[in-house]
Amino acid sequence: MSDLEYFMEIMKKYFRKTPPIPTNMYLSGEVLENPQLRIDIARHCHFPAVLNILANDENEKVRTAARESDYWMLVGKYQDILGFGKRERRAFARNEGRPNVFILLMFDEDAEVLTEALHNPTVSLKMVILFLKLLQERGQGRKDEQLYEIGRRILQQRKQQIIKIATINKAAEEIVRPENVREILKFMTDSDHTVRKSIANILNVQDAAVLRNFINAALEDRFFESNLEHFTVLSALIKIIKHRE
Incomplete structure (x- = not known):
């Protein structure tokens, strides 16, 4: 299954x-x-x-x-996870896969735990949609309304994440083109860790010439809206290069 x-x-x-x-x-x-x-x-x-x-x-x-x-x-035999404290449950929600993250989505009432669980990569977009549908059907008061709003917001974030990663992957198909290098660079300051991670995964398998193109492009101030953004991109590239050494 x-x-x-x-x-x-x-x-x-x-x-x-x-x-x-x-x-x-x-x-x-x-x-x-x-x-x-x-x-x-x-x-x-x-x-x-x-x-x-x-x-x-x-x-x-x-x-x-x-x-x-x-x-x-x-379900039942996996419920021990619900007996842990909030800090541990948040960590489980963030890092665990099946079945633990699903058990938390099914039973946990804590908004922060559920937020972590709904962001978990194991939880697909279809799963988030089903979670919202069932929560809406149950509709038991203010708590469900709060959880529904959290889920709805995360659903929108996840949709945007998919669009961004698709854009990055498309640019990576012809990664030697300068415009595609710039397209990828602009996502290196994205607030979404998964988006940034997708770029790191792409660059980690490129040869030295491609990385040189990225460094050269990143050295040009005109591609960035602020010094902070410029610094963030350069730092991320340096980290990727060090990781490859």
């Missing part, structure tokens, strides 16, 4: 799904006293909060039934 297929399956089935009644009531009374009822619930229930409890039930057969559910196999 591809990352996109996995993401779409778990999000459509379990994204922030909550029982129609509080979980403690869902598992109270006769259910609490009858292991077979809890086993039946574990086999047929699709609410994460309920299955999480049953997966740790005192009865082994109940635990087994819950841990053999699709939910547990696809």
